[in-house]
Amino acid sequence: MDSAVVLGSWAVLPPPLVAAGYRVVAFDAPAHGAAAGRRSSLPEMLEVTQDIAARLGPLAGVVAHSNGAAAVIAALAGGMQADRVALLAPMPDLESFILRLAATLGFSAKVAKRAQKRVEARYGVPFSALKAQNLTGSLSQPVLILQDSKDRTVPLAEVEELARNWPTADLQISTGLGHNRLLRDAASIDRVVAHMGDPTQR
Incomplete structure (x- = not known):
């Protein structure tokens, strides 16, 4: 069974991915959710992401949010293998x-x-x-980027720049979900699952 890694313990995302045929490995970044620690950094998130990917082998897909998305981009640029990627409200800079x-x-x-x-x-x-905008030029896997126009944490302009510099990016923009409600929005979850596709058809 193909593995999909979810960076973040999102209760709503693993079940539909499992139903689609994926083995889902979800984890919290340091000092996030149930993970230990009082502070975290992008370099730490990157290290953990690379370590988990190395343990699992080539991945069918990766889903991440915010700083976790930035860690995934850096990991991909560093050689992490993933067939498909979905990033929600990524923090490029x-x-x-x-x-x-x-x-x-x-x-x-x-x-x-x-x-x-x-x-x-x-x-x-x-x-x-x-800086994510500088890391994506050589990445070839299909990537879905979901961003809300009312996100007060990450400006839309930064994500648009990221998408322009990523040849295989599909940027889809919502309005009114902000930075975190994307994670619980049914339509956004459906887009992620559809983007990941049927693992048996690869």
Whole structure:
């Protein structure tokens, strides 16, 4: 049976994928959901994603949300094998997100840059190396990207840029679901399952 990895313990997504014929492996990123830890980072998410993919072998598909989607893109660029990919509200540019978050919390761009440098020094990975828009040019698997126009966490323009730089991307835009309700929206889940397709037909 083909394996589909779901980055995040979404109660509504595994059952329809199992019904479609997939063996589903769902996991929480560090400090997310039931996973241990009080903080997490994109480099840590990337490491965990790569480790699980290596244990399972070539994957029939991968589904991820937000920072998890960014980790999946970096893992694919690093050689992770997956036939199909579905990304919900992906976060393509961590540096841009840090700047927005700092502004929301009332901190200056200078403070945001210091925080960025601390994270980069801790993990030995510059944010520029994880910018999704720079990693997708050589990826060939079909990818579905679901993004909401009212997402206040990730600007639509960033996701549109990501899709333009990903030759096999199919960007579908909703309105009114925001950043997280995509995960519970029946129509969005149906799109993901349809995109993954029938594993017996490959």
